[in-house]
Amino acid sequence: MNDLIVAKGLRKSFGSFEAVRGVDLTVPAGQVLGFLGPNGAGKSTTMRMLTGFLEPTEGTVTLSGISLADDPIAAKRTFGYLPEGAPAYGDMRVEEFLLFAARSRGYDDAEARRRVDAAIDRLHLGPYRKQLVETLSKGYKRRTGLAQAILHDPPILVLDEPTDGLDPNQKHEVRELIRRLGGERAIVLSTHILEEVEAVCTRAVIINEGRIVFDGTPGQLDAKASRDVTRNRLDHVFRMLTTSDVARRAGAAR
Amino acid sequence: MTATQRIASVFRREFTAYFSSPLAGIFLVIYLFMSGIFTFQLGGLYERGQADLRPFFQGQPWLNLFLVPALSMRLWAEDRRTGTIELLLTLPYSVWDLVLGKFLAAWAFACVALALTVPLWVTVGWLGSPDHGAILVGYLACALLSAGFLAVGAFLSAFTKNQVIAFVLCGVASFLLLVTGFPVVLDFVSGWLPRAAVEAISAMSAMTHFESMMRGVLDGRDVLYFGSITAAFLFLNGVVVEWKKAE
Ligand SMILES: Nc1ncnc2c1ncn2[C@@H]1O[C@H](COP(=O)(O)OP(=O)(O)OP(=O)(O)O)[C@@H](O)[C@H]1O
Ligand SMILES: [Mg+2]
Numbered sequence: 001m002n003d004l005i006v007a008k009g010l011r012k013s014f015g016s017f018e019a020v021r022g023v024d025l026t027v028p029a030g031q032v033l034g035f036l037g038p039n040g041a042g043k044s045t046t047m048r049m050l051t052g053f054l055e056p057t058e059g060t061v062t063l064s065g066i067s068l069a070d071d072p073i074a075a076k077r078t079f080g081y082l083p084e085g086a087p088a089y090g091d092m093r094v095e096e097f098l099l100f101a102a103r104s105r106g107y108d109d110a111e112a113r114r115r116v117d118a119a120i121d122r123l124h125l126g127p128y129r130k131q132l133v134e135t136l137s138k139g140y141k142r143r144t145g146l147a148q149a150i151l152h153d154p155p156i157l158v159l160d161e162p163t164d165g166l167d168p169n170q171k172h173e174v175r176e177l178i179r180r181l182g183g184e185r186a187i188v189l190s191t192h193i194l195e196e197v198e199a200v201c202t203r204a205v206i207i208n209e210g211r212i213v214f215d216g217t218p219g220q221l222d223a224k225a226s227r228d229v230t231r232n233r234l235d236h237v238f239r240m241l242t243t244s245d246v247a248r249r250a251g252a253a254r
Numbered sequence: 255m256t257a258t259q260r261i262a263s264v265f266r267r268e269f270t271a272y273f274s275s276p277l278a279g280i281f282l283v284i285y286l287f288m289s290g291i292f293t294f295q296l297g298g299l300y301e302r303g304q305a306d307l308r309p310f311f312q313g314q315p316w317l318n319l320f321l322v323p324a325l326s327m328r329l330w331a332e333d334r335r336t337g338t339i340e341l342l343l344t345l346p347y348s349v350w351d352l353v354l355g356k357f358l359a360a361w362a363f364a365c366v367a368l369a370l371t372v373p374l375w376v377t378v379g380w381l382g383s384p385d386h387g388a389i390l391v392g393y394l395a396c397a398l399l400s401a402g403f404l405a406v407g408a409f410l411s412a413f414t415k416n417q418v419i420a421f422v423l424c425g426v427a428s429f430l431l432l433v434t435g436f437p438v439v440l441d442f443v444s445g446w447l448p449r450a451a452v453e454a455i456s457a458m459s460a461m462t463h464f465e466s467m468m469r470g471v472l473d474g475r476d477v478l479y480f481g482s483i484t485a486a487f488l489f490l491n492g493v494v495v496e497w498k499k500a501e
Pocket of ligand 1: 019039040043044045046500
């Protein structure tokens with residue numbers, strides 16, 4: 001069984017509003033899945049269900065073969081998660097915050113320190129390790145969140161907008177990092193940057209109004225644009241798939 | 255990783271968090287200062303010519319009305335405001351690890367505050383010959399009272415993202431838990447409530463149980479009362495966290 005993430009029939013309602021309306025997602029090891037969709041499409045809500053922060057109204061999540069509902073703690077050990085906005089304790093120093101995350105994963109102090117040092121190196125946080133998280137720039141705060149997500153070398157990574165707010169250099173570095181992490185892992189990352197999907201993802205999933213409207217390789221996504229579109233082809237497809245009336249027609253056609 | 259280890263790592267984070275802002279320290283200083291005032295000035299230690307800690311203990315419920323909300327207000331409200339609650343609940347913790355770790359951290363801080371009043375005890379012991387066993391029971395009463403209030407405060411803190419609101423709610427709830435044991439209040443409600451209801455209200459009051467312990471009477475029922483209040487509100491705390499976390 002190489003399917004590290006198996007989500008079946010996920011639905012989530014907030015009161016009378018249904019934010020996610022039946023999402024099935026199976027992600028095998030080695031796949032980097034780019035999760036796309038307009039604002040409010042339900043990306044974060046889906047990721048929150050994948051990581052057990054929200055209980056689905058309907059549906060199940062299995063991570064590394066462990067049911068999230070039946071054994072949440074064991075399932076949570078198998079992933080690293082960067083929540084939207086990279087929340088972190090502002091009153092802690094970068095290093096302290098990462099040590100807390102490492103200890104939360106059960107490492108003793110010596111091993112936690114080793115892991116934190118490695119994660120700090122990997123994300124080039126060295127000069128900032130003693131800085132208070134609340135005084136970090138947005139990009140470095142996000143890197144701290146990423147360091148927290150990868151320090152235990154999890155087989156699954158769920159990253160909600162990992163490159164949001166990063167400058168072009170940092171974006172490039174984080175993409176390189178994700179590509180390197182790819183190998184044996186199942187990675188789900190959400191983004192609004194379509195080139196990012198081409199650059200790092202092996203699979204693209206577009207969600208609109210809580211439903212999956214495209215699921216394929218970045219190449220297949222590109223192929224959906226008509227031949228006479230020469231610039232921003234992915235943007236064009238994205239608009240085609242997620243602009244309400246077009247999407248509705250596509251839905252009716254299915 | 256066992257539940258104890260998980261709780262310990264939450265505890266460690268939460269306990270040190272108290273020292274990252276001056277707020278808890280300020281409340282600590284006020285608390286110690288006021289404890290001294292109660293013992294020596296308001297209690298009239300010198301006038302009464304009797305060295306004991308009775309006035310100190312009498313002041314404790316009122317001081318806890320300020321100290322406890324100051325400690326409990328941030329427990330969940332802050333995590334909800336900054337979004338770190340999403341981090342906590344997706345790390346390999348159960349809600350109960352978090353509830354207990356946070357509660358124990360706040361309680362440990364309250365117990366440190368209490369322990370820092372021991373010099374008052376020493377002073378009284380030096381001035382006269384108080385009943386040290388009774389004083390020990392009184393200290394236990396204080397620790398149990400703050401545990402109960404803290405559990406109530408933690409529970410209320412999970413309802414809001416605003417620490418000030420959490421502070422006020424906890425203060426009001428603790429106040430109500432106290433005054434329902436007062437004769438004035440009981441006389442007032444006895445006018446229109448059946449006798450059994452009045453007795454139930456009195457039995458529910460933290461003041462009733464605190465006062466009997468404060469006098470040095472160690473009764474299992476009082477300990478059980480504070481234990482139950484604490485357990486019940488910690489349970490409700492977990493329920494509210496699950497219910498409110500995403501808002
Ligand atoms: N706790 C909540 N209560 C009520 N509605 C919610 C809640 N969380 C999300 N929603 C709604 O669910 C929908 C999907 O939100 P979600 O955050 O998943 O979108 P998203 O795809 O991540 O968008 P973005 O690209 O802006 O991050 C939105 O309409 C949002 O308002
Ligand atoms: Mg989002």
